[in-house]
Amino acid sequence: MSSCPESMERRGLFRGVSMGVVVYRREVVTTDASSMEWGAVWQHRTVQGRWCPQDRSKHINMLELRAVHLALRHFLPHLQGRHVLIWSDNTSVVYHINHQGGTRSAQLLKESQDLLEWASVHLSTLRAVYLPGLHNQVADSLSRWAQAPGEWSLHSDIIRLIWDLFGQAEVDLFATEESTHCHLWFSLTGAAGALGQDALAHPWPRVLLYAFPPLSLIWPTLQRVLEEGHKMLLVAPYWPARPWFPLLWSLCHCVPWCLPTRRDLLSLLGGQIWHPDPQRFRLWVWPLGDLNSS
Structure with a gap:
């Protein structure tokens, strides 16, 4: 028994036609x-x-x-x-x-x-x-080659883990407005931060400090801690061959912590740019000074 033209047309409408390749993601x-x-x-x-x-x-x-x-x-x-x-x-x-x-x-x-x-x-x-x-x-x-060395920032999830392990720092020594993890901070480059520009040119508050300095500033940062006895959570590479490493080790008050592996560990511009190879730095958190002292 043959179907009527009207029912065949209706089935054709429900079946539809091929639209070819549909781009669902670019x-x-x-x-x-x-x-x-x-x-x-x-x-x-x-x-x-x-x-x-x-x-x-x-x-x-x-x-x-x-x-x-x-x-x-x-x-x-x-x-x-x-x-x-x-x-x-x-x-x-x-x-x-x-x-x-x-x-x-x-x-x-x-x-x-x-x-x-x-x-x-x-x-x-x-x-x-x-x-x-x-x-x-x-x-x-x-x-425009605008990014300055040392402006890489740790992921906020990692910062929360650091605070949980060692206590929350109150001052970020080397930061920008986009990268700072503390309410009080010194500007690394550009406009002055809440506490001024260039932390090494200013006195440091007697509170728990957070520092993720450019490699070239690790040595003067450690010298300042040695001379003035600051408490600090320092993010720096585990590079035993570097001349500053023995001083870093001697200032470390308790067991340092190796930062976990993740692709977005380091970023610029508020997380919009990821570092292509963050693992090559072998970054650790080094608790310097007696964090339990008043």
């Missing part, structure tokens, strides 16, 4: 370039580089587009065969990627063709969207 890569450097971010991982002298004379649109290509090549082991979305604060980059080139500049057309031909082989799809510069701070800081 890997987002944020890029930026200046006349001197370029930078990019993917899942808190970063890459940055400096332009060679011959590239620095090129138009900024060329450099922004080339930064996209360099970033994708760097992250390719993680992006191979994926759908990728570029976030850029350069409208020319967005236009040339989404329109497969342009007609106003032969150089930009060639640069975009090189990028898109490479992407067609290695990626499933490549699209771009405009991201206002106000929201592109991470890539922008990388493209």
